[in-house]
Amino acid sequence: MTTATRPAPRFDVPEISSAPKLPALQQALTLAWRNVVKIRHQPEALMDVSLQPIIFTVLFVFVFGGAIAGDWHDYLTYLVPGILVQTLMFATGGIGVALNNDITKGVFDRFRSLPIARSAPLVGAVLADVVRFVTAIAVLLAFTALLGFRTTEGLPAAALAVLTAIGFAMCLSWVFVWIGLTVRSAGAVQGIGFLATFPLTFGSTALVSADTLPGWLQAFTRNNPVTHVIDTVRGLMLGGPVAGPLAWTVGWSLLLLAVFVPLAMRAYRRRV
Amino acid sequence: MTHTIEAEGLTLSYGSTKALDGVDLTVPAGTVLGVLGPNGAGKTTAVRVLSTLLRPDAGHARVAGFDVRTQPQEVRRRIGLTGQYASVDEDLTGAQNVAMIGRLLGMSRAAAKARAAELLAGFSLSDAADRSAKTYSGGMRRRLDLAASLVGRPQVLFLDEPTTGLDPRSRTEVWDVIRRLVADGTSVLLTTQYLEEADELADDIVVFDTGRVVAHGTSDELKHRTGAQTLTVRPRDRADTATVLAVLEQVAGTAPALDGHGTASVPVRSEAALGTVLDLLTTQGVGLSELAVRLPSLDEVFLALTGHATQSDNEKEVAA
Numbered sequence: 001m002t003t004a005t006r007p008a009p010r011f012d013v014p015e016i017s018s019a020p021k022l023p024a025l026q027q028a029l030t031l032a033w034r035n036v037v038k039i040r041h042q043p044e045a046l047m048d049v050s051l052q053p054i055i056f057t058v059l060f061v062f063v064f065g066g067a068i069a070g071d072w073h074d075y076l077t078y079l080v081p082g083i084l085v086q087t088l089m090f091a092t093g094g095i096g097v098a099l100n101n102d103i104t105k106g107v108f109d110r111f112r113s114l115p116i117a118r119s120a121p122l123v124g125a126v127l128a129d130v131v132r133f134v135t136a137i138a139v140l141l142a143f144t145a146l147l148g149f150r151t152t153e154g155l156p157a158a159a160l161a162v163l164t165a166i167g168f169a170m171c172l173s174w175v176f177v178w179i180g181l182t183v184r185s186a187g188a189v190q191g192i193g194f195l196a197t198f199p200l201t202f203g204s205t206a207l208v209s210a211d212t213l214p215g216w217l218q219a220f221t222r223n224n225p226v227t228h229v230i231d232t233v234r235g236l237m238l239g240g241p242v243a244g245p246l247a248w249t250v251g252w253s254l255l256l257l258a259v260f261v262p263l264a265m266r267a268y269r270r271r272v
Numbered sequence: 273m274t275h276t277i278e279a280e281g282l283t284l285s286y287g288s289t290k291a292l293d294g295v296d297l298t299v300p301a302g303t304v305l306g307v308l309g310p311n312g313a314g315k316t317t318a319v320r321v322l323s324t325l326l327r328p329d330a331g332h333a334r335v336a337g338f339d340v341r342t343q344p345q346e347v348r349r350r351i352g353l354t355g356q357y358a359s360v361d362e363d364l365t366g367a368q369n370v371a372m373i374g375r376l377l378g379m380s381r382a383a384a385k386a387r388a389a390e391l392l393a394g395f396s397l398s399d400a401a402d403r404s405a406k407t408y409s410g411g412m413r414r415r416l417d418l419a420a421s422l423v424g425r426p427q428v429l430f431l432d433e434p435t436t437g438l439d440p441r442s443r444t445e446v447w448d449v450i451r452r453l454v455a456d457g458t459s460v461l462l463t464t465q466y467l468e469e470a471d472e473l474a475d476d477i478v479v480f481d482t483g484r485v486v487a488h489g490t491s492d493e494l495k496h497r498t499g500a501q502t503l504t505v506r507p508r509d510r511a512d513t514a515t516v517l518a519v520l521e522q523v524a525g526t527a528p529a530l531d532g533h534g535t536a537s538v539p540v541r542s543e544a545a546l547g548t549v550l551d552l553l554t555t556q557g558v559g560l561s562e563l564a565v566r567l568p569s570l571d572e573v574f575l576a577l578t579g580h581a582t583q584s585d586n587e588k589e590v591a592a
């Protein structure tokens with residue numbers, strides 16, 4: 001049996017020995033930075049999340065508003081928390097497609113050959129998506145403010161509402177990370193993403209309150225995690241129960257993490 | 273002798289395709305191993321296994337003293353990889369691409385930037401450093417990719433077809449960089465389709481075919497085993513063809529082949545045959561429009577070593 005030569009002094013890389021305290025976090029942040037730079041080079045990548053909240057708001061408020069609430073302005077107030085969460089739901093799907101592309105193009109080969117935390121490229125992608133989430137929410141709140149939407153519970157509560165929704169979206173992202181790593185083609189990732197997102201977003205209290213629904217659908221809607229998130233946001237922005245829905249939201253978020261982070265990591269390790 | 277890379281019995285299948293079928297190879301410290309082989313021979317798969325991207329189904333390998341299967345992170349600390357398909361990030365600039373690797377390796381922002389500038393300069397990319405990699409030519413991308421794989425000053429470098437698609441000048445540049453690294457003590461495993469490249473760079477060569485090592489040795493040894501060089505002669509006047517054939521047979525000891533353009537060729541052991549043939553033909557008053565000795569091509573090496581032509585040759589025949 002032979003052994004390798006000791007590395008000669010010239011191979012020592014002093015910068016690396018003075019590594020930061022939390023290397024995995026720094027690596028994830030570096031890779032998140034990479035995704036954010038890509039957005040800066042290519043601002044149209046934010047087009048979906050900037051236009052979607054406006055289109056949804058206009059469509060739902062003016063198409064359904066009159067029929068559902070009698071008055072579009074009342075409906076706008078009901079709708080904003082729903083659209084906020086709905087937009088985030090659709091914004092999370094993009095991560096699966098992006099990861100799939102990165103892997104197909106071989107960009108991840110380099111990362112996998114580096115002595116970095118296995119999770120770093122995935123965590124980095126999830127963190128970078130916060131930029132998309134914040135953009136979507138900012139556009140939505142600015143646009144609906146123009147239409148007359150006002151929160152009633154004060155700024156700190158509204159901020160907490162936004163944080164809760166983003167936190168849930170980041171946990172949900174792991175589902176799409178897993179799909180993106182498991183499914184072969186980016187097109188299929190998108191299709192499966194929509195299949196998962198549609199029933200969850202529309203079978204929720206985003207557009208109408210659960211009381212108006214037939215019994216079987218009510219059962220689904222009331223237990224849908226998206227409903228809990230929307231109810232939390234609604235409570236924090238407009239008043240109403242918060243503790244219950246917030247507890248459910250946190251519970252669902254942790255459950256999503258517990259299930260899909262390991263699944264995604266396993267898929268990442270296996271993906272050739 | 274110490275070996276930086278040693279692999280034994282590496283086996284890996286994709287479904288029913290045996291990409292690696294019991295590969296053994298060793299790379300002594302500070303040397304270059306050239307891996308030659310036709311398309312689909314398993315070169316990339318071998319590189320991916322040795323650089324810890326793929327786990328072998330069977331067999332084991334140590335790189336820089338660590339087992340690729342059980343200590344992959346230790347291996348990764350010591351290697352650099354330039355894959356067959358340039359894995360640069362198109363939306364980042366050249367400098368950002370390289371600096372990002374430095375940051376991932378734990379360098380401070382300033383150190384990563386300095387290292388990026390230094391490497392890009394070494395690959396004549398300084399002028400393009402702040403341009404998005406999307407605007408780079410194929411050769412620039414390859415060089416950027418190579419620069420990115422050197423950020424951590426790897427002890428062992430894996431280069432999967434590092435010069436495919438490069439123009440002769442860029443190719444020579446890449447060769448120079450590789451030679452500098454080797455002079456500094458880096459061990460290199462490089463795959464290539466070009467015998468010339470292996471000739472230029474490699475201390476040792478292994479030839480892959482259908483997932484197996486079918487030959488190994490130095491470049492000279494391999495060429496010797498393939499029946500050496502080919503001597504070609506074309507007389508100015510077709511009427512002299514018979515004389516040419518006779519002379520070639522006399523010198524080489526085997527019957528020459530004749531193509532449709534009147535060019536006769538025969539395998540010879542050394543260039544000395546050239547002088548003998550020229551002398552004989554001149555004394556017999558035969559005028560020549562072509563007389564050359566050429567080294568065996570990669571295709572001929574394969575033909576000799578594997579008993580079948582390279583895959584690309586078969587494709588050419590099908591296409592023809």
Ligand SMILES: Nc1ncnc2c1ncn2[C@@H]1O[C@H](COP(=O)(O)OP(=O)(O)OP(=O)(O)O)[C@@H](O)[C@H]1O
Nearest residue numbers: 272286289291309310311312313314315316317318
């Ligand atoms: N991801 C994959 N899935 C299925 N089969 C694969 C995969 N990658 C490679 N193969 C097969 O494994 C065999 C070896 O492929 P490999 O890429 O290692 O060859 P190579 O020597 O690098 O070829 P080339 O010169 O074309 O780059 C081939 O038959 C190929 O079709």
Ligand SMILES: [Mg+2]
Nearest residue numbers: 315316317356
């Ligand atoms: Mg290959």
